[in-house]
């Protein structure tokens with residue numbers, strides 16, 4: 454399987470994350486992508502290629518123009534406003550407050566952020582732009598006939614909505630890929646999100662549409678991030694009713710319970726008959742992941758890959774989360790190897 458990767462992910466190198474009332478070294482750090490790349494090479498998974506550049510249009514097909522411009526200028530404006538640290542929001546659009554966008558950068562941070570742990574820094578925008586190009590290049594490979602491809606995206610994307618960032622996400626790589634497939638002639642796209650955290654951004658973007666079926670297996674939002682979306686009763690709205698499926702699961706969920714949900718999701722995907730399957734591949738479902746609470750073991754990721762292969766669809770794997778444990782490389786590539794062995 455070919456991997457699409459760019460060194461430009463290193464431009465996202467924030468020094469602080471707000472965690473437990475402290476500024477800590479971010480969990481979503483450059484070494485994550487290097488662990489995965491090393492494992493791709495170690496296992497001889499396949500060629501590693503640079504992304505092509507598809508420009509801004511496919512990003513703006515998903516994201517709000519002013520939001521994109523905000524992400525680009527916020528770090529410099531934050532410094533000009535006299536703040537010394539990295540740009541982190543301190544206000545929120547609380548209940549029954551105005552949705553008028555403030556002028557000041559501090560107000561705009563809270564207007565566009567859906568979570569406060571993620572700092573904005575110089576280089577973040579360029580890294581997010583490059584990550585979207587990695588996703589688009591993977592989509593182009595599938596359109597050109599590849600049965601499967603791995604877009605080693607960093608920063609991740611599935612929490613980003615059309616006009617909000619947070620949870621380490623800025624541009625929604627999976628949504629950008631899905632829309633690109635549709636704009637290039639696909640009729641239906643399924644997105645299966647196996648990251649530990651609910652893909653609130655992806656859900657929100659396609660919630661009222663039937664041409665993208667979003668399915669997510671994740672930690673129960675009553676107990677974990679993103680907290681404020683991802684419940685089982687969220688099944689889509691309007692024309693999208695029935696094309697959103699959430700499987701929230703409790704702390705300490707083991708693989709057999711997780712896999713039962715996967716099989717249900719795959720059955721619904723088979724009924725939907727999509728032209729392509731996009732996998733939001735987070736491996737923070739791993740038993741020792743530092744910010745998650747499922748109990749998958751490394752071998753379970755091989756089985757996960759084989760189960761995904763059983764769908765028999767062109768499959769676009771897009772890297773999402775999974776945190777700084779050596780096994781992140783093993784677990785991510787196990788999914789890809791399990792997929793290939795079953796094909």
Ligand SMILES: NCCCNCCCCCC(O)(O)C(F)(F)F
Pocket residue numbers: 471472473481570609610611612620621622648649650678735737744773774775
């Ligand atoms: N103090 C630790 C709390 C962490 N709160 C934010 C969690 C963000 C998870 C991001 C992710 O893993 O879902 C992605 F795939 F987007 F990277």
Ligand SMILES: [Zn+2]
Pocket residue numbers: 648649650735737773774775
């Ligand atoms: Zn995650």
